Amino acid sequence: MDRIETLCGKLLIAMPDMGDPRFAGCVIYICAHSDEGAMGLIVNRPKPDIEFAALLDQMKIRRSPACRDVAIHVGGPVERARGFVLHSMDYASDGNTMDVADGIGMTATRDVLEALATGAGPTSSLLALGYAGWGPGQLEAELAENGWLTGPADTAILFGPDAPGKWAAALRLMGVAPQMLSGQGGRA
Numbered sequence: 001m002d003r004i005e006t007l008c009g010k011l012l013i014a015m016p017d018m019g020d021p022r023f024a025g026c027v028i029y030i031c032a033h034s035d036e037g038a039m040g041l042i043v044n045r046p047k048p049d050i051e052f053a054a055l056l057d058q059m060k061i062r063r064s065p066a067c068r069d070v071a072i073h074v075g076g077p078v079e080r081a082r083g084f085v086l087h088s089m090d091y092a093s094d095g096n097t098m099d100v101a102d103g104i105g106m107t108a109t110r111d112v113l114e115a116l117a118t119g120a121g122p123t124s125s126l127l128a129l130g131y132a133g134w135g136p137g138q139l140e141a142e143l144a145e146n147g148w149l150t151g152p153a154d155t156a157i158l159f160g161p162d163a164p165g166k167w168a169a170a171l172r173l174m175g176v177a178p179q180m181l182s183g184q185g186g187r188a
Contacts, residue, residue: 026044
């Protein structure tokens with residue numbers, strides 16, 4: 001990539017003046033980024049109207065007593081009926097798991113849900129319905145317009161239970177105090 005290095009495995013943190021309400025206050029984990037565009041999953045917007053057990057029942061996937069609860073999130077505004085499991089790489093499905101970066105993978109096939117239902121899936125996971133997508137150069141333009149900060153990913157932020165606190169935690173991980181951010185951007 002000529003203009004920007006890949007953001008795969010990084011967090012996008014919405015600036016306070018984010019103009020698009022779909023992304024206000026969001027923390028997005030970037031799963032793919034190239035000259036052709038970018039794809040990521042929102043990790044701090046829970047979807048409280050559906051539980052993992054109910055989703056498995058709806059998909060006719062049997063649960064065992066070892067089945068752990070998995071947090072379900074709104075992953076973004078694109079393909080909202082499609083599921084994406086962001087997870088630790090102690091689980092991988094042959095040919096179906098994308099190794100994103102630093103021990104984090106993404107699987108978007110039924111087999112990861114079946115593994116989670118039996119307790120054989122990844123130790124850390126988050127199920128996102130939908131994703132955030134950008135066309136060629138679109139994300140780079142939003143970054144240049146100060147719509148986002150980019151920062152390192154952290155498993156506690158990705159998979160931790162405190163969804164409302166993830167935005168501030170992602171900023172603190174970068175050494176930024178949330179109250180110090182301005183809604184106004186500029187260039188020096």
